[in-house]
Amino acid sequence: MNGDRRTKAGVRATALWLAAIAVAIYAGFILLSVIRA
């Protein structure tokens, strides 16, 4: 049930995953450009 996921831990886990993906994309694109340059 969706309602069971309204926990602080669930919210934090989803948010941290998404933030980590954003940081990885940022760093990944710069790293790829460094390798290419």
Next chain:
Amino acid sequence: MSTAVADVGTHDHHGPENGFRRWLFATNHKDIGTMYLLFSLIMLFVGGTMAMVIRSELLAPGLQFVNPDFFNQMTTMHALVMIFGAIMPAFVGLANWMVPLMIGAPDMALPRMNNLSFWILPFAFTILLSTLFMPGGAPAGGWTMYPPLVLQTGDAFPFLIFSIHLMGLSSIMGAINIIVTIINMRAPDMSLLKMPMFVWSWLITAYLLIAVMPVLAGAVTMLLTDQFFGTSFFLAAGGGDPVMYQHIFWFFGHPEVYIMILPAFGIVSEIIPTFARKPLFGHDSMVYAISAIAFLSFIVWAHHMFTVGMPLTGQLFFMFATMLIAVPTGVKIFNWTATMWRGAMSFETPMLFALAFLFLFSIGGFSGVMTAIVPADIQYQDSYFVVAHFHYVLVPGALFAILGAVYYWMPKWTGRMYNEKLGQIHFWLTAIFVNVTFFPMHFLGLAGMPRRIPDYATQFTDWNFVASIGAFGFGLSQLLFVYIVISCMRGRGEAATAEVWDHPKGLEWTVPSPAPFHTFEEPPARIPAAHTFT
């Protein structure tokens, strides 16, 4: 069971704080939504004023009001302000207000981060707009910030980069908040495919934002290091590649176009069923169509740069991939039309904006398919045809959907009905002037008028005059919109009922109008049958 929202606000049952503290320390999704919407309205007029400067200069051939460098500053700043300051924050404001109400959540999942996401924006735009007063003026190399041209920017350059970083940070945090809210805080009865289409469109948009805003941030970081730290990512003299910047930028830039249009699709999918008095035709296929468009948006970026040179296979790939987008978009246009088929239609202001969206956004879509054709695009590149194309997508596309959404949901926000007669007048003035402004630009572009120039050959005089008159009319018409909004906010007009319209679908219509400060503190156990979508 603890909830994220309840943990943040153990002081749940009080009302809003008084004075500026209510807004500065706001964690309530409705207050933050209101601030986003008002901020974007202000930015619409700031960017609109820049558009008026551009159209005044282009009213007649020759230089009349501004020097060419300032003209270039205006085109660059107009785009940055409208994209990052007006259109995107308006959609985020609508998401803040409506997503929790539509999914039966008490607030956004991360209310304090929500506050930060908003309050970053005024600082970012103060920094960006302050560059107008710096030595060398504001950025003038175009909103795409192509090197090496952008590296000639004066003192404004680091401020431009910093403000872009701040805008990106705000967007990413906003997107994280929206995804976390939708994933974790839906009403127990609301499975993913039972979600309203506006929520679906925002869920997908938020994923796009998280995927591409870091790419823009990476690109501008590399511009910064090229300028100040001796790197040569994009500098040919140091072994770098300026075309690589264009690839990276448009890998962000094309999904960005869909970030500005997918929420508009969601809004139109809410408005049309209400005023056709029929359920949305093909609810699930709309979800799949939006998902398909989002996927395709990642593999078409190089159609923005056919003229820089690329292998034939590359040209063909990007051409066909781009044309493929017409398929899911066609599914959506078909579904909206089928929703209206044999519906008991009425034509209140939100519906008029939604219908105009359907016709006029399609024009922008068709000219998009035209520019996707490589040999034709080599002719269209950097001409006013492209300016006509993207303004048809962004003004009667994105902006009309936002205006329609404001008319549609404003009674829920303020508890007052807007003046329908004035709303209709606003619609017709806006719809007529938008075409007077942008349709002639197709002719100018096909006749060879280049974009981003303050002066032009006399053969382009007549249609430029028409476009400028249209732009002034369009700008003035929006003052009427401001009057209508302020009237509602000040409590004028008829009191709105909870449902506002004739039996609309969706949980937002089950709460009173105006929506109380706290809603759905207890999630609705069952979604009433009258308010389900499928």
